[in-house]
Amino acid sequence: MAFKSLKDISFAVPKSWPKPHYDFTKNPLSTSKIELGRVLFYDPILSKNNTISCASCHSQYTAFTHVDHSLSHGIDDRIGTRNSPTLMNLAWHSSFMWDGAINHLDMQALAPISHPDEMGEKIETVVPKLQASKNYRSLFYKAFGDSVITGQHTLKALSQFMLTLVSANSKYDSVMRKQTQFTVQEKNGYVLFQKNCASCHAEPLFTNLQFENNGLALDTTLNDYGRMKITKNKNDSLKFKVPTLRNIEFSYPYMHDGRFKRLSDVLKHYTTGVQHGKTLAKQLEQPILLSSNQRVDLTAFLLTLTDREFLFNPKYSFPKNNLK
Numbered sequence: 120m121a122f123k124s125l126k127d128i129s130f131a132v133p134k135s136w137p138k139p140h141y142d143f144t145k146n147p148l149s150t151s152k153i154e155l156g157r158v159l160f161y162d163p164i165l166s167k168n169n170t171i172s173c174a175s176c177h178s179q180y181t182a183f184t185h186v187d188h189s190l191s192h193g194i195d196d197r198i199g200t201r202n203s204p205t206l207m208n209l210a211w212h213s214s215f216m217w218d219g220a221i222n223h224l225d226m227q228a229l230a231p232i233s234h235p236d237e238m239g240e241k242i243e244t245v246v247p248k249l250q251a252s253k254n255y256r257s258l259f260y261k262a263f264g265d266s267v268i269t270g271q272h273t274l275k276a277l278s279q280f281m282l283t284l285v286s287a288n289s290k291y292d293s294v295m296r297k298q299t300q301f302t303v304q305e306k307n308g309y310v311l312f313q314k315n316c317a318s319c320h321a322e323p324l325f326t327n328l329q330f331e332n333n334g335l336a337l338d339t340t341l342n343d344y345g346r347m348k349i350t351k352n353k354n355d356s357l358k359f360k361v362p363t364l365r366n367i368e369f370s371y372p373y374m375h376d377g378r379f380k381r382l383s384d385v386l387k388h389y390t391t392g393v394q395h396g397k398t399l400a401k402q403l404e405q406p407i408l409l410s411s412n413q414r415v416d417l418t419a420f421l422l423t424l425t426d427r428e429f430l431f432n433p434k435y436s437f438p439k440n441n442l443k
Contacts, residue, residue: 130210133287135295136323139210141224141282146275148282151261156280158258158441159273164248165228166238168194173231173277176203179435182366183207183284189377193237200236200341202377204362205370207286207429208324217359217375218346219330228277242270249273258441286365286429287323294423295323301423308420311413315389316364318402325364325424331400332357334393338376345375356398368425382421386414 127147132139159165163172176191177183183206185191191199201217215221221230231237232245249255250268260266262276293299301309312320321327330346337344337357346355359375373379379388390407393399409417429435 130282131285133285133292133323136287137211140213141210146225146278148279149262151258152263152276152279153283154280154438154441155258155262156276156278157435158255158438159277160280161437161442164252165232165240165245166194167240167244170194171238173228174437176231176237177206179432180369180430182286182370182430184370186369186371189372191237193234194239197236197239199234200343201375202372204360205366206281207284207363207365209284210282211324212328214328214360218349219360220349224278224281225274227281228274242273245273246270254441284429284435286426288428289365289426290423291420292323292426302419304416304419305423306420307413308416308418309423311409311417312420315407315409315417319361319400320364326361328361330355330358330360331402332396332398333359333361333389334395334399334403335374335378335388336392336394338378341376343376354398357396358398364421365424366426366430368422369430382418383414386417390414 127149130139130143130148160173160177163169163175165172171194176185178185184203189202191201191203193199204217209215209224212224213222215224215227216230221227229242232240232242246268249259255268256266259268259272259276263272265272290299290301290305294301300306319327319329319331319333332345335357344356346358346360347353349355367373367382371380371382373382373385379385386409389403390409393403393406395404
């Protein structure tokens with residue numbers, strides 16, 4: 120899983136994983152570009168008032184999301200309308216955001232940068248701020264061979280860092296590599312998972328990367344209809360992108376609006392709280408029946424998806440050598 124220390128480096132695909140969707144030929148990885156992207160990710164200079172960074176809502180220690188509130192918070196204490204999604208294994212994604220509003224990772228950062236309740240900034244304003252920094256001129260020169268900073272290079276550098284956020288070393292992964300074994304409880308939970316959850320949370324990414332209506336009642340305060348906001352198709356009403364379950368132990372609160380704080384609340388929803396409607400995922404049309412012991416077993420399996428190497432990898436942490 121290590122990245123080679125070369126000018127252009129290869130992207131390491133975990134064994135038995137599918138081919139990534141991202142086209143690396145159009146943005147070849149390099150250590151200098153990755154480091155630049157890491158500095159940008161942690162720098163609040165990307166926001167209008169220099170107070171909010173990408174990391175403000177995407178903390179490494181919580182699977183690159185936030186846990187202290189249900190909805191994302193932005194500049195001037197503004198509150199967004201959704202819970203920030205986790206950031207990991209993004210090279211395999213072809214769409215981003217809960218509603219799929221962005222269809223390329225190189226453009227994804229534009230959404231939070233320009234959102235009035237998040238960073239409230241414009242990329243054309245960010246560029247001169249970066250250009251005024253001697254440190255950034257040096258970092259961009261090392262990365263792109265040009266100290267003249269552009270929006271395109273800024274976004275591509277951010278992509279490079281996010282592409283390295285690969286989580287593939289949990290206990291589950293060790294079991295799949297036959298390096299260890301599940302406990303009896305975890306094994307029972309895995310069987311339950313394969314029967315009841317795997318159609319949407321498909322291995323090894325633990326998401327099918329699709330948009331589904333998982334039976335949540337509409338929050339009448341937010342009135343968020345998900346994917347339909349983008350497609351204008353009533354068949355997409357209440358459909359949201361299926362999130363990965365990797366590192367779910369640390370990525371609470373759950374769902375697009377952060378309405379559930381505990382895994383037990385999530386399991387309760389799927390067993391007794393599903394709201395039926397025209398766009399409900401077919402997999403949920405029949406009730407999921409789980410005893411209290413089975414819920415415990417299923418939770419035990421979900422905890423095997425925690426990847427502590429990912430959560431505490433210093434390569435993903437605050438770049439103290441380049442950002443004061």
